[in-house]
Amino acid sequence: MPQLNPFPHDGDGGLGPSASAKGWHQGYIAAVSSPSGLPRTPPARSTEFADAFELGAAAGRADGLAEGWRWRYFGEDARTGEETGQGPQPAQSPVEPVDAGEGGPARAAYPLAWHCVGAAALRVLLEQFAPGSDREFPGLRLGRACADKGVGRLYLPVRLVPRDAPVESTGDPLGDQGFWHGTATDSLAVAAAEGPDGPGAPVTRAPTFLGLVRYRPAGEHDFWDVLPAGGRMPPTRG
Template identity: 45%
Template sequence: MPQHNPHPVPDDPGVFVPTQVQGWQDGYDAGISSPPNVPVTPLVRDPDYADAWTEGATSGNADGRTEGWRWAYFDGAAQPDPQGVGRPYEPRDSGEYGQEHGSAFTQSWACVGELPLVVILAQFAPGERGGEGLTGRQLARACADKGVSRLYLPVSLFSSGAAQEGTGDPLTDAGYWHGTVHESLDEAAPEAIDYVTVRQIRFAALLRYAPAAEHDFFDLLPMNELLPPIRLG
């Protein structure tokens, strides 16, 4: 089982969230996506954040070794080499064969990262508070409150470069296209398929989210198992 953030979050939304909450979560995301060793703690002014980041990175590294490494796709991590041996990230069966459009999304990559979850949270639960290490737990709580077990977001699988003017949408500002959040693959798939067909783009995917406590976990289901043959970011 994945380790969890040991730093408590105040129940009162008006109370300041300790910096250690985000520090641990940021460190954990880096640790589980940076095999094989624990990543170096970044230089920051806040020692509490730095100490928590180190704790999180150690926990993430341990979980990566036991639970499997996760690809920080939208953070610009290098693409796995399809011909590589002993590569840290491996595709899995998506398990979506029962869906009408499941045959186009048979492969799944375990990923981590807050960026796309901020977009999903904004669409699925407008007004909920994300950031500060809270995005994962807020999204999981919103899914529990609405009785939803999975969410799907159509996304592009490459960055065309950051937007010249900020839009306030973190994926758009990072140069990625995305569609609308849906509660089933068959609802989301046509958007990804149309994006590829209309824009004549080869690489698109569905981002699949299932509640995972506070963690920024999601699966990336590339359309027709196609991944861009370039370094991302």
């Protein structure tokens, strides 16, 4: 089982996670997606944040070694967890694909999954599935929403959009990273119909078609999977 954040998630007066909780969370994400070694602790005014980052990084490193590494596919910075605006990074996945575990017709269309981590995809799912306060960690809030609604999985069709120049920020966590995305749903069949395997897909699939983001409740962690159409390596920039 993945290790959990030992610091309080809710600050005094409903102000959100404490500096220590944020530090541990960011350290964990940075380390569980960095098989090459422990990430450096970012400069921080808060000693509590920096100390907790190191603890979170140690936990993420241990979980990566024990349970497998995860990919920061949508280009979030390794140390801060913020989007970089550079699209998916790095160009190659640090993890190996696994059986997606989907049944029925989808098994052939989406046979493989890459385990990922990061907030961008979850923020889009939250905006559509459970809009509300953004003070909590996205994975924590989305997991609670799924439990409240009795939903075990969510799917989001996603496509990498060709672009030659940076785009202006719109506040869309994936759009600003250079991705088109569809509508969040708890049905893989509905998501696939809107995605690259849907009726509107071109006869010859362009390599920019990614596939589906799949979320399965993972407690407080910002975990999710990418299921590329046809089981191909997910497309990247850089």
